[in-house]
Amino acid sequence: MDSMSNSALTEIxxxxxxxxxxxxxxxxxxxxxxxxxxxPSKDIDYSVVGMVRKKFKILFPEAEDMGKAFPVFHLVxxxxxxEVAFARTEQKVGDYKGFKISAKPKITVEEDLFRRDTxxxxxxxxxxxxxxxxxxxxxxxxxxxxxxxxxxxxxxxPMRALRLAGQSARFGFTIDCDTLPLAMAAQEELAHExxxxxxxxxxxxxSEAAEPGRxxxxxxxxxxxxxxxxxxxDLSMGEFERVVNGLDSVAKATQNSKVRFATFGLVLNKExxxxxxxxxxxxxxxxxxxxxxxxxxxxxxHPTPDKIVDTxxxxxxxxxxxxxxDLISNAAGLxxxxxxxxxxxxxxxxxxxxxxxxxxxxxxxWLRKKHVEKISKEIYFGD
Numbered sequence: 423m424d425s426m427s428n429s430a431l432t433e434i435x436x437x438x439x440x441x442x443x444x445x446x447x448x449x450x451x452x453x454x455x456x457x458x459x460x461x462p463s464k465d466i467d468y469s470v471v472g473m474v475r476k477k478f479k480i481l482f483p484e485a486e487d488m489g490k491a492f493p494v495f496h497l498v499x500x501x502x503x504x505e506v507a508f509a510r511t512e513q514k515v516g517d518y519k520g521f522k523i524s525a526k527p528k529i530t531v532e533e534d535l536f537r538r539d540t541x542x543x544x545x546x547x548x549x550x551x552x553x554x555x556x557x558x559x560x561x562x563x564x565x566x567x568x569x570x571x572x573x574x575x576x577x578x579x580p581m582r583a584l585r586l587a588g589q590s591a592r593f594g595f596t597i598d599c600d601t602l603p604l605a606m607a608a609q610e611e612l613a614h615e616x617x618x619x620x621x622x623x624x625x626x627x628x629s630e631a632a633e634p635g636r637x638x639x640x641x642x643x644x645x646x647x648x649x650x651x652x653x654x655x656d657l658s659m660g661e662f663e664r665v666v667n668g669l670d671s672v673a674k675a676t677q678n679s680k681v682r683f684a685t686f687g688l689v690l691n692k693e694x695x696x697x698x699x700x701x702x703x704x705x706x707x708x709x710x711x712x713x714x715x716x717x718x719x720x721x722x723x724h725p726t727p728d729k730i731v732d733t734x735x736x737x738x739x740x741x742x743x744x745x746x747x748d749l750i751s752n753a754a755g756l757x758x759x760x761x762x763x764x765x766x767x768x769x770x771x772x773x774x775x776x777x778x779x780x781x782x783x784x785x786x787x788w789l790r791k792k793h794v795e796k797i798s799k800e801i802y803f804g805d
Contacts, residue, residue, distance in 0.1 A: 687750075
């Protein structure tokens with residue numbers, strides 16, 4: 423029998439079923455690229471040639487047919503739901519939202535690889551033979567750490583320009599000089615892309631990139647920063663350098679996207695951050711964390727025992743922890759007090775307890791007074 427239960431379907435089983443029925447199955451995209459980069463890959467995508475939709479559904483009846491414009495399925499392979507798409511060609515028709523797509527059985531894997539964005543993503547692995555199909559020399563570009571457009575069609579989809587900047591930041595790759603103009607050509611159409619797609623790419627960069635500042639530098643170089651993240655584009659040169667350098671410094675200490683985004687609070691005040699959030703809804707906690715950084719820095723530039731105690735108590739209740747704030751201020755080289763050691767100083771001596779005569783707000787006021795006294799005794803603030 424050609425088909426089998428998805429729960430038991432291995433990658434080799436899948437490829438063998440395809441081969442027995444006149445087709446070929448390949449690993450494609452990021453998983454192949456990552457294997458040559460020595461990086462773990464979250465997703466494995468497959469491309470199938472020499473197959474028609476009806477036959478595929480007979481062979482794999484449990485596959486979810488997700489495709490409208492062309493055949494693409496979700497199929498459990500090796501116990502994990504994977505995407506399986508038929509090899510296809512694409513030709514832009516009118517604006518970028520219109521493509522003439524062909525996914526006929528005669529489409530080759532090489533033709534399917536050609537439609538992709540950069541050469542490092544245009545590599546395929548034949549599952550059964552282990553053959554590497556690399557018609558655009560993507561492996562050479564991986565070794566050279568260069569991102570190069572697979573063809574002039576790169577600018578057909580304006581989001582490729584944004585992903586190019588993201589890949590440069592995530593991989594630490596430079597961008598080929600002939601590819602930069604293709605990214606610049608996406609300006610007009612990228613302006614009409616949903617802001618949700620831009621936030622999605624930013625989220626990936628802030629979660630994965632070793633040098634997320636490179637993302638904004640590439641967008642600035644390709645003149646796309648004003649279109650995508652105008653809040654950063656509107657900064658002065660000095661502010662821009664300060665925030666991208668701070669972002670890269672914080673990235674060395676944490677992969678937490680919220681904490682990394684909070685670094686923008688080094689230069690953006692509450693009003694500018696809220697305008698950013700109004701323009702494109704920021705993920706949960708990002709806005710409050712960045713506002714907290716900006717406001718806390720302002721308070722601690724001229725610290726007093728009262729300010730320190732109030733700030734520590736505020737951070738205890740907010741979206742950014744004391745330790746996270748210290749991480750940012752330390753990485754950015756700010757000349758303000760580190761708060762975690764001061765929080766430890768605030769601990770009351772053993773045996774000191776809240777008087778039983780106090781109630782409600784009186785307890786908080788008594789504790790605050792004791793905390794201020796502790797800080798005042800331990801730290802010299804000058805006249």
